[in-house]
Amino acid sequence: xxxxxxxxxxxxxxxxxxxxxxxxxxxxxxxxxxxxxxxxxxxxxxxxxxxxxxxxxxxxxxxxxxxxxxxxxxxxxxxxxxxxxxxxxxxxxxxxxxxxxxxxxxxxxxxxxxxxxxxxxxxxxxxxxxxxxxxxxxxxxxxxxxxxxxxxxxxxxxxxxxxxxxxxxxxxxxxxxxxxxxxxxxxxxxxxxxxxxxxxxxxxxxxxxxxxxxxxxxxx
Numbered sequence: 001x002x003x004x005x006x007x008x009x010x011x012x013x014x015x016x017x018x019x020x021x022x023x024x025x026x027x028x029x030x031x032x033x034x035x036x037x038x039x040x041x042x043x044x045x046x047x048x049x050x051x052x053x054x055x056x057x058x059x060x061x062x063x064x065x066x067x068x069x070x071x072x073x074x075x076x077x078x079x080x081x082x083x084x085x086x087x088x089x090x091x092x093x094x095x096x097x098x099x100x101x102x103x104x105x106x107x108x109x110x111x112x113x114x115x116x117x118x119x120x121x122x123x124x125x126x127x128x129x130x131x132x133x134x135x136x137x138x139x140x141x142x143x144x145x146x147x148x149x150x151x152x153x154x155x156x157x158x159x160x161x162x163x164x165x166x167x168x169x170x171x172x173x174x175x176x177x178x179x180x181x182x183x184x185x186x187x188x189x190x191x192x193x194x195x196x197x198x199x200x201x202x203x204x205x206x207x208x209x210x211x212x213x214x215x216x217x218x219x220x
Contacts, residue, residue, distance in 0.1 A: 002027040004054065005063050008075065011051045014063075020093050022075055023061035024054035060089035077172075079108035079116050084150045091118060091153070094146035098139055100128045105162050105170050106153070109179035117154035119179035121201070124158055131158035155179070157204050161197045163189070174198060178205050 005014045005021040014021050025032070032055065036043040050056050060072040073089035080086075088106040095104035103123040111117035122139065124131055136156045143151050163171045177186050183202050189195045 001025060001029045003061075003069055005061060005069075006051055006054065008060075017063055017067050018065045020060065020062045020072070020090075022051075023057045023059045023069065023071070024051055025057070026054055028055070060087065060093070062093060079106075079118065081108075081111075081116050081118060082114040082150060084148075086118070086147070086151050090147055091120070091143055091151055094143040094151075095120060095122055095139055095153075097146060098142045100124055100135065101139065102126075103162065105172065105175055107172055107176045107179050109154075109176065111154065118151065119175070120153045120156045121159050121162060121175060122156055123161065155208070157201065157208070159197070159201055159204065161194060161200075163195075163197050163201070164193050165191050166193050175201075178202060181205070 002025055004024050004026050005019055006012065006024050007014055008022045033043070033047065036046075046058075047056050048054075058074055058076060060075050062070045062072055064070060072093050073087075075087055075089060077088045078085045079088060088108075091106045092104040095101050095106070101122050102125045105121045107119050107121075108116040109119045120139070122131070124135075135158075139156055140152050143153055163174045165171060171189075171192065174186050174189070177183060178198075178201050183205075186198060189198055192198070
């Protein structure tokens with residue numbers, strides 16, 4: 001397999017290590033997707049046409065200083081903040097650029113002024129502690145520097161883990177519900193690797209008074 005990192009805007013290859021962009025493949029391989037059943041044109045439009053000559057995975061990635069690739073999330077997971085289309089993956093990448101952050105997940109929530117705000121869940125590295133407002137400020141500045149002032153997070157919760165399935169997929173549906181203050185019906189959580197993390201996140205949201213966020217937004 002021949003992975004490459006492309007600039008999402010120009011489609012140009014990004015050389016070297018310690019870089020971030022869109023993950024593509026420059027060559028075919030035996031197990032790759034070949035078509036979409038009943039809609040081959042869709043396959044071409046989604047996977048081959050966006051960046052001619054490359055197979056688009058649909059994922060953002062980081063190639064670290066050692067040349068290893070890290071998947072940062074789907075590039076089509078976009079949040080519209082004050083007219084700016086912001087990919088959750090780029091904000092997550094900016095957050096984990098902080099030396100005390102180990103992992104992050106970003107979702108949108110209704111905002112009465114911006115349309116949607118950015119709600120961030122951050123796991124800190126071992127030995128860092130529980131996190132405080134000073135660290136929240138530092139994380140926001142990381143996003144401001146890496147993405148732009150329009151992408152400044154509205155809320156940051158420090159957590160010991162994220163709600164993931166046994167296969168490692170983050171259940172963003174649950175994160176969005178908590179961010180919106182709607183925890184009465186989180187749906188089926190039995191597929192989570194550790195269902196107890198949901199209660200931790202709900203409690204931390206309540207501790208910060210975030211349960212009223214959804215009520216601050218006037219009905220359309």
